[in-house]
Amino acid sequence: MIFNIPYIAVVALILIGLYAIIFKRNLIKIVIGVTLIESGVNLFLITLGYRTGSVAPIYTSKPQGANIMALPVPQALTLTSIVIGVAVLALMLSLVIFIYRHYGTLDVKKVRRLKE
Amino acid sequence: MNIPEYTPALVVAIPLLGAFLTPLVGRVNDKLRNIFVILILAINAMLVALLSYDVLVNGIQTYIFGAKDLSYPIVRILFEVDAMSVFMAIIGSIVLLVAVIYSWAFMKENTGLDKYYTLILLLTAGMLGMMLTGDMFNFFVFLEITSISSCALIAFRTDSAESIEAAFKYIVVSAIGALFVLFAIALLYGQYDALNIAALSNAIQYTFLDKIALVLLIAALGMKSGIAPMHMWLPDSYGKAPATISLVLVSATLASLYGALRVIFTLYGNVLSTISNSGIPLNVSIGWLIIALAVVSIIIGVIMALIQSDFKRLIAYGAVAEIGYMFLAIGTGIAALGTQYGETALTGGIFHIMNDAMDVGLLFLVAGAIYYSTKESSLNKMGGFARNMKYTTILFIIGFLAVSGIPPMNGFASKLLIYESTFMLNPILAIIAILGSILLLAIFVKVFYSAFMGPEIPRFKNVKEVPKSMLFAMGIIACIIIFFGLFPELVITNIVEPAKNALMGYSGYVSQIVGGGI
Numbered sequence: 001m002i003f004n005i006p007y008i009a010v011v012a013l014i015l016i017g018l019y020a021i022i023f024k025r026n027l028i029k030i031v032i033g034v035t036l037i038e039s040g041v042n043l044f045l046i047t048l049g050y051r052t053g054s055v056a057p058i059y060t061s062k063p064q065g066a067n068i069m070a071l072p073v074p075q076a077l078t079l080t081s082i083v084i085g086v087a088v089l090a091l092m093l094s095l096v097i098f099i100y101r102h103y104g105t106l107d108v109k110k111v112r113r114l115k116e
Numbered sequence: 117m118n119i120p121e122y123t124p125a126l127v128v129a130i131p132l133l134g135a136f137l138t139p140l141v142g143r144v145n146d147k148l149r150n151i152f153v154i155l156i157l158a159i160n161a162m163l164v165a166l167l168s169y170d171v172l173v174n175g176i177q178t179y180i181f182g183a184k185d186l187s188y189p190i191v192r193i194l195f196e197v198d199a200m201s202v203f204m205a206i207i208g209s210i211v212l213l214v215a216v217i218y219s220w221a222f223m224k225e226n227t228g229l230d231k232y233y234t235l236i237l238l239l240t241a242g243m244l245g246m247m248l249t250g251d252m253f254n255f256f257v258f259l260e261i262t263s264i265s266s267c268a269l270i271a272f273r274t275d276s277a278e279s280i281e282a283a284f285k286y287i288v289v290s291a292i293g294a295l296f297v298l299f300a301i302a303l304l305y306g307q308y309d310a311l312n313i314a315a316l317s318n319a320i321q322y323t324f325l326d327k328i329a330l331v332l333l334i335a336a337l338g339m340k341s342g343i344a345p346m347h348m349w350l351p352d353s354y355g356k357a358p359a360t361i362s363l364v365l366v367s368a369t370l371a372s373l374y375g376a377l378r379v380i381f382t383l384y385g386n387v388l389s390t391i392s393n394s395g396i397p398l399n400v401s402i403g404w405l406i407i408a409l410a411v412v413s414i415i416i417g418v419i420m421a422l423i424q425s426d427f428k429r430l431i432a433y434g435a436v437a438e439i440g441y442m443f444l445a446i447g448t449g450i451a452a453l454g455t456q457y458g459e460t461a462l463t464g465g466i467f468h469i470m471n472d473a474m475d476v477g478l479l480f481l482v483a484g485a486i487y488y489s490t491k492e493s494s495l496n497k498m499g500g501f502a503r504n505m506k507y508t509t510i511l512f513i514i515g516f517l518a519v520s521g522i523p524p525m526n527g528f529a530s531k532l533l534i535y536e537s538t539f540m541l542n543p544i545l546a547i548i549a550i551l552g553s554i555l556l557l558a559i560f561v562k563v564f565y566s567a568f569m570g571p572e573i574p575r576f577k578n579v580k581e582v583p584k585s586m587l588f589a590m591g592i593i594a595c596i597i598i599f600f601g602l603f604p605e606l607v608i609t610n611i612v613e614p615a616k617n618a619l620m621g622y623s624g625y626v627s628q629i630v631g632g633g634i
Binding site for chain 2: 014021027030034037038041044045048073074077080081084087088091092095096098099102103111112113114
């Protein structure tokens with residue numbers, strides 16, 4: 001059970017993120033929801049590569065007696081994913097700024113000049 | 117002819133390099149920058165043509181980034197290019213080239229064009245990368261590059277509140293979609309310790325987690341390709357982006373469709389025809405699910421198009437219906453896997469991918485041309501444009517006949533294949549498909565009368581024909597439409613059939629990597 005806590009955290013993060021995106025009316029909170037999902041997915045990738053008692057995968061600075069290393073590939077994937085996430089976040093927030101300038105509000109119910 | 121093995125890498129690298137050089141060139145001169153961008157995309161189109169020749173003659177091409185030696189822990193990314201990839205890459209490069217030629221005059225009055233061209237080239241790199249890559253994580257990265265740059269392009273006219281709103285919708289939808297793709301990739305990676313599509317396809321067992329991954333991948337990529345009921349972002353962003361960007365977005369959307377095809381036919385190709393859930397084979401259940409969504413797309417697309425008064429929004433709903441046609445054919449191909457008409461359906465569906473990009477693209481460009489001349493986008497206020505814009509009128513006629521599948525345009529060639537094959541699966545599907553086409557024709561005839569015919573409106577008395585470069589760009593697409601319509605056999609045997617065979621024969625894709633020792 002104790003080893004499953006990271007996975008439970010992943011699911012919780014993704015569900016909270018989805019909840020924020022679907023039910024919250026403030027655009028900033030929707031942005032936060034997207035970043036929460038992203039954190040959940042990143043945590044999932046990192047958890048996949050970890051093994052109990054492992055050390056960081058750096059061959060040259062390995063401590064004495066440590067045999068198990070965490071798998072480096074998911075960490076590389078996560079780094080890439082974080083960088084992409086920052087770009088998406090920046091773009092979304094800049095769009096939110098523009099929306100506020102045009103509409104004077106961040107309420108999704110009022111930001112709907114597009115027709116159905 | 118000897119084609120260097122690094123061509124697949126160049127196809128992605130050249131637009132990427134061009135993207136970062138564009139602002140520098142733009143410092144010198146605006147005209148030079150436009151020529152530079154057109155040159156980059158023309159070189160790229162030639163490379164794609166060379167690559168296609170190579171793939172169609174010599175079979176699947178691979179290019180390895182990183183370790184070629186298997187004795188160390190493998191840290192590498194593979195590009196694996198088969199006939200389906202080059203088929204999509206051909207569409208992408210034609211559309212992008214046309215878009216930049218059209219942009220020359222169309223975007224002239226806008227500021228910030230350095231950024232516009234940079235983003236277009238970035239989008240090219242991302243889109244072609246999605247089509248050529250053989251690695252799931254790499255696919256995700258290119259998917260994100262494509263969505264970020266297309267979102268920025270939708271919001272290009274920042275003075276209009278609607279385009280910002282459309283861009284925000286688009287980025288939320290595509291960010292969630294891409295994150296679910298990443299989650300599915302992580303699920304697969306956690307089980308099989310591989311990111312390569314071929315290696316994954318070879319190892320896949322169809323466990324419970326694989327089912328979740330399949331659902332997530334199809335839902336996310338279907339959402340990104342705008343299938344109903346996840347189409348709501350599509351009319352907004354197509355309708356509010358500049359016309360060239362709508363054209364480019366059509367092909368970016370098709371790249372996601374390609375991703376869905378790759379997932380179903382290659383990644384799950386191994387289990388598609390062998391596994392069955394509670395008596396129903398997997399391919400039948402997936403096929404009918406896709407058919408159901410496709411039928412909903414066709415119906416929603418045409419019905420919503422009927423009531424639109426904004427020109428580009430109307431075309432965008434037409435595009436939703438066209439996406440439905442592609443998915444209808446693909447779903448039929450999956451449900452009837454292994455039969456003759458299943459293959460016909462797949463051929464029709466793949467051919468329709470290209471025809472849709474051309475037809476809908478041409479209509480968007482015509483809408484853009486009218487906006488350029490008159491600054492008007494509402495159909496209620498248009499009228500009598502045929503008096504002053506005769507070439508645009510002819511191009512519009514070609515475009516709407518092609519979209520509604522009237523011979524001798526290319527839309528007829530692919531839609532006929534779709535009608536024939538869906539009829540074999542279930543006649544009702546063919547009836548819905550034909551009805552959708554008729555309604556599309558009715559809608560566009562209405563548009564034709566209200567915008568191009570009728571009495572002269574005093575406000576538009578001095579409207580001029582659009583510049584020659586825009587006519588030239590639209591002319592290229594119109595020529596392709598008519599050529600494909602007159603000689604469909606030529607196209608089908610040379611590029612569509614190999615693409616279909618590449619999709620069906622997933623084992624060739626797999627053995628190129630897994631058994632071949634690369």
